[in-house]
Amino acid sequence: MIPFNQPFTIGNELAYMQDAVQRGKISGDGFYTKQCQFFLQNRYGFKKALLTTSCTDALEMAAILAEIQPGDEVILPAFTFVSTANAFVLRGARPVFADVDPLTLNLDVAKLESLISEKTKIIVPVHYAGISCDMDQLLEIAKAKNLLVVEDAAQALDAKYKGRPLGSLGNLAAFSFHETKNVMCGEGGALAVNDANFLERAEIIREKGTNRAAFFRGEAAKYDWLDVGSSFLPSDLNAAYLLAQLENLETIQQQRLKLWNTYYKELKPLADAGKLQLPFVPDYATNNAGLFYLLCRTPEKRTALLAHLKAQGIMAVFHYLPLHESPYYLKHYPKVSLPVTENAARRLVRLPFYFNLTENQQSRILEAIRKFYT
CATH class of the missing domain: 3.40.640.10 (Type I PLP-dependent aspartate aminotransferase-like (Major domain))
Incomplete structure (x- = not known):
């Protein structure tokens, strides 16, 4: 795994x-x-x-x-x-x-x-x-x-x-x-x-x-x-x-940015084909390679992708559950609608991302994603 x-x-x-x-x-x-x-x-x-x-x-x-x-x-x-x-x-x-x-x-x-x-x-x-x-x-x-x-x-x-x-x-x-x-x-x-x-x-x-x-x-x-x-x-x-x-911050950042850029470059053809959405870095911001995520087209596609990656021995995860939909919030406060938050949270997948992720491991992850979409 x-x-x-x-x-x-x-x-x-x-x-x-x-x-x-x-x-x-x-x-x-x-x-x-x-x-x-x-x-x-x-x-x-x-x-x-x-x-x-x-x-x-x-x-x-x-x-x-x-x-x-x-x-x-x-x-x-x-x-x-x-x-x-x-x-x-x-x-x-x-x-x-x-x-x-x-x-x-x-x-x-x-x-x-x-x-x-x-x-x-x-x-x-x-x-x-x-x-x-x-x-x-x-x-x-x-x-x-x-x-x-x-x-x-x-x-x-x-x-x-x-x-x-x-x-x-x-x-x-x-x-x-x-x-x-x-x-x-x-x-x-x-x-x-x-x-x-x-x-x-x-x-x-x-x-x-x-x-x-x-x-x-x-x-x-x-x-x-x-x-x-x-x-x-x-x-x-x-x-x-x-x-x-x-x-060793400079060394760590260089390696994380290398991994981030590889993910982005290799997955961009799938994004260009409309199969998924990649992270966006505005002109006013720099990228510190804090994490790497992608957005599937539908929640159902997200569920299927996570299951596919797990079957391939790859542990990918979703991220935050919207706080305005949490049991605690709904118990104490009126319900609110945040459509962009709700939509993104249901489609987001975080990929394995850490300093000592090897080229071979990253290649396996990318190949598994390509296989899922093709």
Whole structure:
């Protein structure tokens, strides 16, 4: 079986983990955590980058920083992972789901203003597959309406919008280093803080609501409980693994882009023949090869293709189930119709995609797809 995903090592992951143990500190905010944070800040220009145990935790920190209250509304696409909504629902917010653009599967900015009400507090663009949302118009609307922007950049590390790194455009942004992402540490994430108003409080919230980080830097005589918060710090073992991957980011990206471009080139004849739809990269965006998907013509064709690939020893999968159709949402909120989201979610197939996918394995996958369609 060719798996859908496969974790990998590329450099000093294991050596750095051993070194973290020998340094005598493997809990949060150790040497390797700080190195990862410096890397992210220096490469992407964030005012502050804070490693977290997951992208989910980074989003939950964003919701606390934004002071979400019961009754507030947050606009986000329904085509996303449940964490994007849960982070704000946990604080009492009502998710207001937007439909997506049929080409990028990102939040359809043209429909954004119609969703804004007096209760709206945040817009959460999700950069699906590492391809940027149309951010100029979104940021303009947010500024005019005095709304915060929290980028869900879980899949968007090293991707850009008009030359600017994704995650640097909103007030806050959340990244994922889950094992399915470009660079990984099993479970991990980061909160990027771009709004100076949030810098000090973000650090306090991350440290259980205390000024412990400032205390360890010698900036406070003692540390106290100052705010709400939780334990959002990852183990320095995770950070050690992550740093080794960040150090090899260029090599990882080159290989992933090679795999992505091969998929696209080899499947384009089927797309040109109208048998399937391939990912679309707008002129304003760069492609970070976050994942590779295709859209079948019908849900029935998708089901048949997945079964065919499985029979050939290839594990391909579908992706998000639309959140506005979930049992939880329908139990608590009125039903809404998002036709583009519903249509795309029922037709989408994600192909195996990971750093050490071999040429032979990729050729097998492509041949199996061609066989299915011919």
